[in-house]
Amino acid sequence: MNTRDTLKADKNGHLTIGGADCTELAAKYGTPLYVYDKKYIEDICGVFDKTLKEHYGEGRILYASKAFSCKGIYRLIDRCGIGADVVSGGELYTALSSGFPAEKLVMHGNNKLDEELVYAVESGVGFIVCDAFDEIGRLGRICEQRGITQDILLRVNPGVEAHTHHFVQTATPDSKFGFSLPNGDAVKAVEEALKTSGVRLRGLHCHIGSQIFEKDSFALAAEKMTDFYRRVKDELSCEFDVINLGGGFGIYYTDEDRKLDVGGYAEYIVAVTETLKRCVKEKQLKKPFLFLEPGRSVVGEAGITLYTAGSVKKIEGVKNYVAVDGGMFDNPRHALYGSKYTAVLANRMNEKPCEMYSIAGKCCESGDIIAEDCFLPQVKRGDIIAVLSTGAYNYSMASNYNRNAVPPAILVENGKSDYLVRKQSYEDIARNDHDCNLI
Ligand SMILES: Cc1ncc(COP(=O)(O)O)c(C=O)c1O
Numbered sequence: 001m002n003t004r005d006t007l008k009a010d011k012n013g014h015l016t017i018g019g020a021d022c023t024e025l026a027a028k029y030g031t032p033l034y035v036y037d038k039k040y041i042e043d044i045c046g047v048f049d050k051t052l053k054e055h056y057g058e059g060r061i062l063y064a065s066k067a068f069s070c071k072g073i074y075r076l077i078d079r080c081g082i083g084a085d086v087v088s089g090g091e092l093y094t095a096l097s098s099g100f101p102a103e104k105l106v107m108h109g110n111n112k113l114d115e116e117l118v119y120a121v122e123s124g125v126g127f128i129v130c131d132a133f134d135e136i137g138r139l140g141r142i143c144e145q146r147g148i149t150q151d152i153l154l155r156v157n158p159g160v161e162a163h164t165h166h167f168v169q170t171a172t173p174d175s176k177f178g179f180s181l182p183n184g185d186a187v188k189a190v191e192e193a194l195k196t197s198g199v200r201l202r203g204l205h206c207h208i209g210s211q212i213f214e215k216d217s218f219a220l221a222a223e224k225m226t227d228f229y230r231r232v233k234d235e236l237s238c239e240f241d242v243i244n245l246g247g248g249f250g251i252y253y254t255d256e257d258r259k260l261d262v263g264g265y266a267e268y269i270v271a272v273t274e275t276l277k278r279c280v281k282e283k284q285l286k287k288p289f290l291f292l293e294p295g296r297s298v299v300g301e302a303g304i305t306l307y308t309a310g311s312v313k314k315i316e317g318v319k320n321y322v323a324v325d326g327g328m329f330d331n332p333r334h335a336l337y338g339s340k341y342t343a344v345l346a347n348r349m350n351e352k353p354c355e356m357y358s359i360a361g362k363c364c365e366s367g368d369i370i371a372e373d374c375f376l377p378q379v380k381r382g383d384i385i386a387v388l389s390t391g392a393y394n395y396s397m398a399s400n401y402n403r404n405a406v407p408p409a410i411l412v413e414n415g416k417s418d419y420l421v422r423k424q425s426y427e428d429i430a431r432n433d434h435d436c437n438l439i
Pocket of ligand 1: 064067108207209210211246247248249293294295296297392
């Protein structure tokens, strides 16, 4: 467990987050419950922002809001003084309706619908990141019809493929995202964007992967991107003034991962900015305004999920299961890609773990597992299980599978708590069901 002042056991052996006792939160709000630690989010945004300013200067951190999107989080992020990226009309709507300034938003998406482009342009988002040839033209026409010139970046794929503990260079990237740099698509896209009216090409974006610990992979991406900036300058006489190097910083889920305190996350920003500064100097480029887009690292460790233990099933010689009142409908990450988590008994933190458990959900699906290999004290029905580091890509990937309600999300600070998102009711779940006149 990556303990901190705002995530630790108290003297009664209860897990506390943001000064609140998790057993009391579970009693007050019910379980499953997503709980977010406000101070952690403020602190990490502060670390990212300050490190970028100190080590680089002109730039902005954008919270990649796909990690966790709701009105409250956009308000909190805005108060922290950073921007955000959005990837759909729904995220854009949520951000704008929270009062988030449009000019501090960057719009992504590998298949933006015309209506999403219109919405983004008319709302005045700062940048749109184009991801396909036809999108450049479609966006240009939308802007021209409205007499607007939209700042854009192009998403390129620099041929650096990064995974948690290693990275590789690929000559022919296979990705649905971006224009390939190695195969020449990127240069064609730049030419296309430069001759398209209605858009103003300001620079390029790349995002090389997620949950990456290898800082050298970010540095390599910065090298390749600035090589390309130089090439565009020489061959097309075009000098970009913006660069967006994406997100992807790895966080702590289990002891297989690096354990950083909040301040330690500055390392990632330092690695990127130092490389970028060197490259810009060596390649004699104008120093571009730098965007970085962390998502997971902003909210991942800030969030935990509380569950109530139900049936415990011990299959002799096989494994122990504890079923909880949540499941893949609140956290599909293990089912999707085998993600690992640390879990603790929030009501008995002072007892020594003695048995291995798989934490199973309540959905009708044998792959409905939240976490495997969780070393816990003997679990009994009614125990409060806390699964840690669930703040990113859990709520945002939740569903109503089996018509289960998406759990509420709360924010905690100094022992106080309030809803970020309320619990869905059964009526909410069935709200859009229609009295179909063919039946
Ligand atoms: C374009 C882009 N930027 C930023 C991110 C955020 O990545 P992470 O949450 O790993 O920091 C993603 C994640 O998929 C992404 O696709």
